[in-house]
Amino acid sequence: MRRCKAPRPRVVFSACLVGENVRYDGKPVKDSFAEALRDHVEVIGVCPEIEIGLGVPRDRIVLFKEGDEPELAQPSTGLVLTERMRRFSAGFLRSLSGIDGFLLKSKSPSCGLSRVRIYRDTRARRFRGLGRGIFALEVLRRFPYLPAEDEGRLSDRERRLRFLLLIFALALLRDSPDTADFHRRVSSSLRIFSPGLEKRLRNLPDPSAYRVVFLKAVGKVPTPVLLRMFGDFVPPSLRRYVDF
Numbered sequence: 423m424r425r426c427k428a429p430r431p432r433v434v435f436s437a438c439l440v441g442e443n444v445r446y447d448g449k450p451v452k453d454s455f456a457e458a459l460r461d462h463v464e465v466i467g468v469c470p471e472i473e474i475g476l477g478v479p480r481d482r483i484v485l486f487k488e489g490d491e492p493e494l495a496q497p498s499t500g501l502v503l504t505e506r507m508r509r510f511s512a513g514f515l516r517s518l519s520g521i522d523g524f525l526l527k528s529k530s531p532s533c534g535l536s537r538v539r540i541y542r543d544t545r546a547r548r549f550r551g552l553g554r555g556i557f558a559l560e561v562l563r564r565f566p567y568l569p570a571e572d573e574g575r576l577s578d579r580e581r582r583l584r585f586l587l588l589i590f591a592l593a594l595l596r597d598s599p600d601t602a603d604f605h606r607r608v609s610s611s612l613r614i615f616s617p618g619l620e621k622r623l624r625n626l627p628d629p630s631a632y633r634v635v636f637l638k639a640v641g642k643v644p645t646p647v648l649l650r651m652f653g654d655f656v657p658p659s660l661r662r663y664v665d666f
């Protein structure tokens with residue numbers, strides 16, 4: 423088989439994870455894995471809170487929940503920002519194409535995919551539980567099959583490895599004009615995992631249909647199988663973060 427050149431995943435980052443001083447307190451965020459990763463991917467940085475017109479520094483904003491859905495508010499002013507954030511998120515995410523994954527900031531009421539504090543009221547006086555930020559929820563709704571993580575969850579080595587393998591796999595597929603060539607690379611490993619899936623993909627001559635089926639299926643492929651298929655594409659300087 424022809425040797426493929428290393429693909430360059432296109433990853434949407436929370437802007438504060440790629441060195442932009444956009445946090446409410448203007449302080450930088452230090453995350454060595456995000457810093458290392460950005461040298462090997464095409465970075466699309468976004469700060470949803472800046473995009474909805476909040477400045478730096480700004481009074482903190484929080485999630486609160488009175489009904490079924492979490493909402494966004496600024497406790498110091500009582501301002502409810504949910505609609506502004508939802509409108510921005512939907513428009514921004516609709517404008518994206520050819521994206522291979524998301525790396526977002528944990529605990530943020532906008533970007534957090536995990537461990538975001540939710541209060542019972544706009545003044546954040548009573549704690550209610552933990553959840554996800556408004557922008558992050560929209561990411562999961564619109565891109566349910568793409569790898570999406572926050573830096574907090576990626577402290578787990580297994581998750582980190584899986585995230586890397588998935589973004590490089592999707593970038594390789596996106597870069598492959600010929601899905602038959604891509605399929606030859608993955609077929610033997612895929613057959614071990616699921617002969618039915620391998621056969622179904624082999625018999626899909628239409629590249630866009632192939633991409634859709636692969637995207638929906640790849641999230642279920644076990645990490646050791648992904649490693650066999652795509653481990654070669656993870657750059658050596660990132661391997662120390664995943665121990666292989």
Ligand code: SF4
Nearest residue numbers: 437438469527530533
């Ligand atoms: S977590 Fe998201 S909204 Fe908050 S500063 Fe970072 S990019 Fe902006």
